[in-house]
Amino acid sequence: MxxxxxxxxxxxxxxxxxxxxxxxxxxxxxxFFDLAGDWDPSLAFVMGSALLVAAIGYFFVLKRDRPILxxxxxLPTNRKLDASLLAGSALFGIGWGIxxxxxGGAIPALGLGESAAWIFVAAMLVGIAAAKTARDALRPRxxxxx
Amino acid sequence: xxxxxxxxxxxxxxxxxxxxxxxxxFHGRIAGMTGILTGLLPPIAxxxxxxxxxxxxxxxxxxxMVLLTGYDVGFASPVPTPWVIxxxxxxxxxxxxxxxxxxxxxxxxxxxxxxxxIAATAVFMGASFVTVYVVRHVLGGF
Numbered sequence: 001m002x003x004x005x006x007x008x009x010x011x012x013x014x015x016x017x018x019x020x021x022x023x024x025x026x027x028x029x030x031x032f033f034d035l036a037g038d039w040d041p042s043l044a045f046v047m048g049s050a051l052l053v054a055a056i057g058y059f060f061v062l063k064r065d066r067p068i069l070x071x072x073x074x075l076p077t078n079r080k081l082d083a084s085l086l087a088g089s090a091l092f093g094i095g096w097g098i099x100x101x102x103x104g105g106a107i108p109a110l111g112l113g114e115s116a117a118w119i120f121v122a123a124m125l126v127g128i129a130a131a132k133t134a135r136d137a138l139r140p141r142x143x144x145x146x
Numbered sequence: 147x148x149x150x151x152x153x154x155x156x157x158x159x160x161x162x163x164x165x166x167x168x169x170x171x172f173h174g175r176i177a178g179m180t181g182i183l184t185g186l187l188p189p190i191a192x193x194x195x196x197x198x199x200x201x202x203x204x205x206x207x208x209x210x211m212v213l214l215t216g217y218d219v220g221f222a223s224p225v226p227t228p229w230v231i232x233x234x235x236x237x238x239x240x241x242x243x244x245x246x247x248x249x250x251x252x253x254x255x256x257x258x259x260x261x262x263x264i265a266a267t268a269v270f271m272g273a274s275f276v277t278v279y280v281v282r283h284v285l286g287g288f
Contacts, residue, residue, distance in 0.1 A: 006172050007196035011203020013178060014165035014249075019208035019219045021158020023248075027222035028148045033278035042147045046159035047252060053163025054257035061167060061273050062258070067174030075258075076245075081265050087249070088244025089266040091249070092238055093273025096248075098281065099225055099233025103179035103241055104162075104249035107201060109221065111209040116223035120234040125154050128180075128237015135242075 003069050015108040021046040024109040026100025026116065033097055148220070166254050169200070177252020179204075180241040224288045244270070 022028040022042050031040035066072055096102050101120045103110065109117035165180050166177040173196060175182075181199055185191035223230065241247045244266055246255065251270075255263020281287045 003173065005283070006197045007169070008176055008199035008203040009174070010165050010168045010177075010234075011200035011205075012199070012207045013161055013168065013203075015204035015207025016211055017158045017163075017165060018204070019158070019163025019168045019211055020161065021155050022148075022151060022220065023158070023162075024208065025220050025222065026159045028220065030224065030278055031148045033274045034282055035275065036279055036283050040150055042148075042151045042155040045152050045155040046162070047248075049159030050154045050163040050166070050253045051159075051256055053160050054166040054253050057163065057167025057168060058254075058257050059155030061171045064171075068172045068174075069168065070183045071176045072174060073170070074176070076176070076237045076255075076260065076262070078245075079261060081261050081262060083242045085262055085266055086269055088240045089269040090240070092244050092247060093270035094273070095233045095236030095238075096241055096270065097274040097277025099230050099237065100223065101230075101233070101237070102248040103183060103237065104247060105159045108180055108208050110160060111205040111207060112212070112219060112221055113209070114221050114223065116227070116230050117175065120225060120230050120237075123234025124241075125183070125187065127235040127240075128184060128242045129238075130235075131239045131242035132184065132187060133223075135175040 006069060014104075015111065018105055018108040019112075023102070023105040025105075028118075029096075029102075029105065049103040091106065124132075149223075162249070162253060163257075166249070166257070170254075176250055176254045178246050178254055180245070180247045180250055184242065226288060229288070240270075 017022050032043035043049050043073055099120055106117050163270040169175050169177040176255050182197045186194055211217050251266040256267055
C-alpha cells in the first residue's frame with residue numbers, strides 16, 4: 001500500500017514537471033525540433049535540467065544497498081546496441097516528429113482534457129500492444145532457429 | 147510560434163529529474179513512461195499497482211495544477227487528427243522495440259551513462275529533427 005501511495009505522489013511530481021516544462025504541448029515540442037523555422041530552444045533546458053538532477057540524484061541513491069520500499073534496484077542489464085534498440089528508437093523519433101507527443105509528454109496531457117492527447121495515447125497503446133503481440137509471436141520461432 | 151520559456155522549462159525539467167530520483171530511491175525503478183505503461187498492457191505485470199498509481203498521479207497533476215493555481219499550461223496541437231493517429235501508432239511500436247522513450251532513455255538512462263540509452267536518445271532526437279524538417283520544409287505540412 002505504501003508503495004502504491006508513494007508511486008502516486010511521485011507520479012504527481014513527474015506530471016507537474018511535464019506540464020510546467022512544456023513537454024505536454026505538441027506545438028512547443030515541434031518548434032523545438034524545427035531548427036529551420038521558429039525555433040523554440042525551451043526543451044533543451046527541460047532535458048538539461050532533468051538530466052542534471054537525475055544524474056546527481058542517482059549518484060547518491062545508487063550507492064545505497066537497496067531502495068527504501070523494495071528489496072532491490074531494478075536496473076536494465078542489457079548492454080548491447082542491437083537492431084531492435086536502434087530501429088525502434090528511429091521509429092519513435094519519426095512518430096515524435098510527426099505528432100509532437102512522446103509517451104511521457106502525452107500521459108500528463110490527458111489530464112488537460114485535450115482530445116489530441118487522448119487520440120494520440122489510444123493510438124500509441126495500440127502500437128505498443130501490437131508490437132508486444134508481434135514479438136511474442138516471433139519469439140518461439142527465433143528460439144528454434146538458434 | 148511558441149514563446150521561449152527557459153525558466154519554467156528549467157524548473158519543469160528539475161521536477162522530472164526529481165521524480166526520476168525519487169522513484170529510484172523509493173521503488174528502485176526507472177521512471178520511464180514506456181516501461182511503466184507496457185507493464186499495464188496484457189499480459190499485465192504482477193506489480194501493476196505502483197505503475198497504475200504513478201500513471202494516475204501523472205495524469206491528475208496538470209489538472210490539479212490548473213485547478214489550484216490557475217497556471218496556464220499552454221497546449222496547442224497543430225497536427226491534423228489522422229497524423230496524430232499515425233504518429234501515435236509509430237511511437238507505440240518504436241518505443242516498444244526501442245525499450246524506452248524520452249523519460250526512460252533520455253533522462254534516466256543517460257543519467258546513469260547507459261550506452262544503450264545514449265545511443266537510443268541520439269537516434270530518436272536525430273530522427274525527430276529530420277522528421278520535422280521534412281514535414282515542414284520539404285513537404286510543406288503542419
